[in-house]
Amino acid sequence: MKNLIDIKDMTPNQNLIVALERLLEEAKAGDLRSIIYSIAYDNQGVSNGWAIDPRSHRRLLLAELMILQHDFIVDIALMDNDGVLAERLNR
DSSP: OOOOOOOOOOOOOHHHHHHHHHHHHHHHHTOOOOEEEEEEOTTSOEEEEEEOOTTSOHHHHHHHHHHHHHHHHHHHHHHHTOHHHHHHHTO
16 A cells, blocks of 8 residues: 655645735835734634734724624625525525
8 A cells, every 4th residue: 555645735825925915015105004914824723913003093993803804704604605694695
């Protein structure tokens, strides 16, 4: 019997690279001042953090984070095809 080799897919996420490069250019230009992030690593590890410029309004950032949370929950429900919204859209 031959030895089985687990070949791990280490292909970079091109969408992530494009998004990060765009954000980096905006930050270098001084247009992007603050960021709140949540990240997932290859080993299923997750982390989060922020870099907030004192000129940014934290309450506006928090409001946008809540909108993002809502949109992400809806996206998960649609991808998993569960929840009320997925049921209504898939009729």
